[in-house]
Amino acid sequence: MSEKTTDALQTAIDQALKADRPRLAKYLSIETVAAKHLGIEETVSVIEQSLQELGAEVEVWRDIPGSNPFVFGTLPAGPNGNSDKTLLFYNHYDVQPAEPLDEWDSEPFQLTEKNGQYVARGVSDDKGEFMLRLSAVKALQATGGLPCNLKFILEGEEEVGSPHIEPMTKKHGAALAADAIIWETGGKDADENFQVTCGVKGTASFNVTAKSAESDLHSSLAAFVDNAVWRLVQGLSTLRGPKGEVLVDGFNDGVKPLTPTEQAAVDQLPFNEEATRKNFGLKLPLLSDKPAEALINRPTITINGISGGYEGNGLKTVLPKEARAQLDCRLVPGQDPRHVSELVQQQLDKNGFSDLHVSYNQGEPAFRSDLTDSFVQTAVATAHEVYGDAVKLVPNAGGSGPQAPFFEAVGVPIIDVGSTWAGSGAHAPNENVRVSDYVQAARYTARVLQNFGEK
Numbered sequence: 011m012s013e014k015t016t017d018a019l020q021t022a023i024d025q026a027l028k029a030d031r032p033r034l035a036k037y038l039s040i041e042t043v044a045a046k047h048l049g050i051e052e053t054v055s056v057i058e059q060s061l062q063e064l065g066a067e068v069e070v071w072r073d074i075p076g077s078n079p080f081v082f083g084t085l086p087a088g089p090n091g092n093s094d095k096t097l098l099f100y101n102h103y104d105v106q107p108a109e110p111l112d113e114w115d116s117e118p119f120q121l122t123e124k125n126g127q128y129v130a131r132g133v134s135d136d137k138g139e140f141m142l143r144l145s146a147v148k149a150l151q152a153t154g155g156l157p158c159n160l161k162f163i164l165e166g167e168e169e170v171g172s173p174h175i176e177p178m179t180k181k182h183g184a185a186l187a188a189d190a191i192i193w194e195t196g197g198k199d200a201d202e203n204f205q206v207t208c209g210v211k212g213t214a215s216f217n218v219t220a221k222s223a224e225s226d227l228h229s230s231l232a233a234f235v236d237n238a239v240w241r242l243v244q245g246l247s248t249l250r251g252p253k254g255e256v257l258v259d260g261f262n263d264g265v266k267p268l269t270p271t272e273q274a275a276v277d278q279l280p281f282n283e284e285a286t287r288k289n290f291g292l293k294l295p296l297l298s299d300k301p302a303e304a305l306i307n308r309p310t311i312t313i314n315g316i317s318g319g320y321e322g323n324g325l326k327t328v329l330p331k332e333a334r335a336q337l338d339c340r341l342v343p344g345q346d347p348r349h350v351s352e353l354v355q356q357q358l359d360k361n362g363f364s365d366l367h368v369s370y371n372q373g374e375p376a377f378r379s380d381l382t383d384s385f386v387q388t389a390v391a392t393a394h395e396v397y398g399d400a401v402k403l404v405p406n407a408g409g410s411g412p413q414a415p416f417f418e419a420v421g422v423p424i425i426d427v428g429s430t431w432a433g434s435g436a437h438a439p440n441e442n443v444r445v446s447d448y449v450q451a452a453r454y455t456a457r458v459l460q461n462f463g464e465k
């Protein structure tokens with residue numbers, strides 16, 4: 011692509027972002043909190059209109075029982091584009107609750123621009139990203155047309171664990187067919203490297219409960235009566251070693267070692283222990299000598315919370331009848347969430363804690379694209395073109411998302427790229443993106459589509 015054409019693209023991107031700013035503000039002004047069932051229909055109609063304005067055919071799928079609507083849009087390649095190639099964008103339109111409200115410096119559901127940042131709930135995760143993708147599309151349409159076919163799928167329950175993605179992908183797999191998928195979220199790491207991430211870790215969430223009597227008892231009876239809180243902490247303590255090792259038989263069955271390409275990608279990932287310690291205020295030694303690798307490829311078991319008995323003011327010499335804990339595992343490819351929670355129960359049984367009861371909540375398997383795939387290579391090469399040397403290929407994110415059912419239905423590589431930076435504070439008060447990153451990400455999106463569509 012000549013420099014002149016490239017400049018024309020940048021001008022078109024700048025114009026599109028400027029023209030689309032009111033729409034970005036409108037989209038962010040809706041409190042689309044899935045956990046509170048707020049703003050869903052209003053948000054869906056903004057998406058519908060936004061896609062239609064670009065000429066897209068739009069369908070709102072309401073055929074998955076119990077689910078918030080899915081919005082699906084298609085746009086054909088332009089006259090000079092490659093109509094044999096289709097790219098699917100995944101985004102979600104729901105956001106996290108804004109609470110705690112008193113920690114926001116501006117209104118959470120009002121787009122505020124200050125200190126070179128856009129600030130609002132959802133501006134980084136994930137409403138802003140969808141809007142910048144639409145601006146990139148508009149810029150491409152203004153400069154020679156779309157280089158490939160596009161599809162968009164938006165869900166409204168990502169922040170509550172995407173409980174209906176699997177039935178949706180099973181039902182609408184044919185409509186979703188594409189040659190590659192660009193997922194939500196992504197951007198720059200703490201060292202300002204732009205990341206091309208190729209998957210997600212999985213999760214399994216479950217509760218463990220202990221019950222030792224029908225009612226709380228006088229603690230004098232502890233002389234001969236066992237108690238639920240002790241049983242729970244003793245049982246849970248058998249599941250993990252002091253360095254974070256998961257002590258559950260069969261837990262790692264099916265997990266394959268990293269391929270040489272994955273290992274090479276992991277080896278070049280930076281990890282700044284001092285900055286991490288400071289940012290998180292860490293008080294204990296790290297659990298791994300290779301934290302960057304562990305974040306990507308080490309399965310974990312975590313007690314999210316534990317409760318039981320009395321711990322309020324004053325004394326209550328009670329022997330508690332029951333105790334509860336919620337746990338999660340972060341999983342790597344090859345592990346099945348439900349099976350993992352069954353293995354935990356089996357291990358507790360084996361360790362002499364069959365009175366503890368494991369109940370599965372929900373989970374998602376991990377997913378990792380083939381790093382040697384040509385689309386991954388195109389995404390990385392385009393990243394170098396737009397971001398220079400500061401680019402890292404990341405085999406998968408430390409976090410999770412419903413990529414596995416998409417891969418099952420569509421069978422193509424998935425990458426996560428976006429406009430966030432290390433201080434974006436997704437899910438936190440004062441969520442933001444830097445305006446310069448937003449512009450750069452729109453350019454990256456447009457250039458990936460051009461390079462992907464090249465015949």
Ligand SMILES: [Zn+2]
Pocket residue numbers: 102135136168194195
């Ligand atoms: Zn998100």
